[in-house]
Amino acid sequence: MKRTAFVNADVFPVVGERYKGGVIVGDGRILYMGSNDSIRAMLSEDDVIDLGGKTLLPGFIDSHIHPFGLIMQTLNLDLTDIRSLSELMDIVEDRVRKLEPGEWLVGRGWDDTLFGDKKRFPERDEIDRVVSENPAILVRTCGHVGVLNTKAIGLLSDVLDEKDENFDLQTGLVKENLLERIIDMIPLPPYTKLVDAAEHVFRNMFKLGLTTVVDMGGKDANLRVYQRLAARQHFPFRVRVYMMPEHLSDMINLGVEHRFGSSEVKIMGLKVLMDGSLGARTAYLAMPYADNGGNKGILNYSEQELLDMVKRANEAGLQVVAHVIGDGAAFVTVSAFGKVDGIQYLRPRLEHCQILSKEIVDRMAQLGVIASVQPVFVFYDAPWVVERIGEERLGYAYAWKKLKDAGIVVSGGSDAPVCSCNPLKGIWSAVTRVDRNGNVFTPKERLSLLESVKMFTIDAAYSIFEESDIGSIEVGKKADMVALSGKLDENNLDRLQVILTMVDGEIVFSSF
Ligand SMILES: [Zn+2]
DSSP states (O other): OOEEEEEEEEEOOSSSOOEEEEEEEETTEEEEEEOHHHHHHHSOGGGEEEOTTOEEEEOEEEEEEOHHHHHHHHHSEEOTTOOOHHHHHHHHHHHHTTOOTTOOEEEEEEOGGGOSSOOSOOOHHHHHHHOSSSOEEEEETTSSEEEEOHHHHHHTTTTOOTTOTTEETTTTEEEHHHHHHHHHHSOOOOHHHHHHHHHHHHHHHHHTTEEEEEEEEEOHHHHHHHHHHHHHSOOOOOEEEEEOGGGHHHHHHHTOOTTEEOSSEEEEEEEEEOOOOTTTTOSOOSSOOTTSTTOOOOOSSOHHHHHHHHHHHHHTTOEEEEEEOSHHHHHHHHHHHTTSTTGGGGOOEEEEOOBOOHHHHHHHHHHTOEEEEOTHHHHHHHHHHHHHHOSTTGGGBSOHHHHHHTTOOEEEOOOTTSSOOOHHHHHHHHHHOBOTTSOBSOGGGOOOHHHHHHHTTHHHHHHTTOTTTSSSOOTTSBOOEEEESSOOOTTSGGGOOEEEEEETTEEEEEOO
C-alpha cells in the first residue's frame, strides 16, 4: 500500500486533543497519528509533506448548499453585489446582445438592500426597456422572489394567474412556489455544458477546503449532472442530495432509502420548503412582522400536509429536512415531527432556524432534531433584522448558542449561492457574530472556536449519517483533510486561507 504523510503540523483533529506532529494516510484512510519523529522513522522522506507548523484540520462539510444553483450561476447572469437599479439594468442590457432569439435571460443575485439609489425591487416595465424580445427573469439573492418581463409573462400564461397571491401582473413579481415552478420550466442548457460547469464548481469548492457538500434542492437534473461528472473521469467529489417534494413518490416507488447511491452521490431524503425568507418578508412568523402591517409571511404547507409527507418519507426510510426561517414555520414543523413515531432515528433536520422560541428549542431537543444553520447569514442580515422582527424576538434570532446549550446538534452550511460557501467565513461568523457594518450581533450567542469548527466538520457529518467515516481526523476515518495558511485561532480566522485539500487520501488542491 502506498503511504503518504503530513509532518510538522499543528493537528486540530476536532475529536480529541490538538497536537504538534503528523498523520499517515494510505488507501484513502487515516492510518496513524503521532509525532514527527515516529512518522519519519516509518516513511521515506519522499512520501512526507512538511507543513511547516501550519494547521491541519478535517475536510470541511457544507451541510446546506445549492451546487446546482452555483452551476447555473456560472451559466446565468450574475447579479450579486450590484449597488443600484440603474447598474442592474446596464448589466442586463449588456447581456441581451449575447442572447440567441428566444433564449431566456436568467439573472440571479440582486439585493435591493444594497441599492444606493432606490431600495426597492426592479419592476417589469424597467426590464422591458432593456430586454423586450427575449423572455427574462431576475431572481433576488434569497431565491424566494423574482421579476419577469412582459415577454416572459406571455410565455408563462399557463401558470400565471392574476388572482394568485404569489404573482403581481403590474410589477412582474413572482414568489415562492410559483417562482420555483417557473424556474423549472425554463429550458436547461445542454448537459455537456452543465457537467463542465459542475466540475468547475466542485474544483472551486476544493479550493475552499470543502470535501463533502449537501445539496438542498435535489431534482432529476442535479442527479444526472453529478452522476455524469462521476462517470466522466476519476473525480473524488462527494455530494449528498435531499430531493424536492415532487420526487417523494419516485423515491418511495423505487425503494430508495436514505444514503442510497455511490460514494460520490447519495440520495438522503426529502427537502420541504415550509416558508420563505426574512429579506422578502415571506418567512412565516408566529406574530406579524414589526415593519409590515399585519403580515406574518407565507406558510407553504399546512401542518397536516407536512405531516402526510413526513409520515410517508419516514416509513420509506427517508430522512426529512425542512426549511424553516420564521418561528411560525418552525413551530408547525416540530409539531408535525412530534406526531411521527420513531422520527428521531432518521435524524430530522430544520434548515436555517433563524427565528425560534424557547418552546421550539425544547421540542427540537426532545425530538432529536438537528439544527442546520448558516452562520454567515448573521453578517448579511444583522443590520436589518431588528426592523423586521423587533427587539422582543431578538433573543431567539440566529441563537446558535441556545441551540447548543439545549443539547441540539448544530451543523453549519452556507446556502450558497445565497451566500459565499467559504467555510472559514462561516466559522468566523459563528465565532464573532460581526455584521457587515462591523457591529457584533447578540454577542451572547457567539460560539467557541471548537464549537464553530465542529459545525462544519463532525456535526455536519452527523447530519448526513457519516460521522463514523468523515468529519474528524481519527485513525480509520477517510483521509479528508485541509491545511490552512496559518495558525487556527479566534483572532485570525478572517485572514486564514486553505492551502491544501485532500479527499479520500488524494490531494485535490494545493497552493502550498
Ligand atoms: Zn437553501
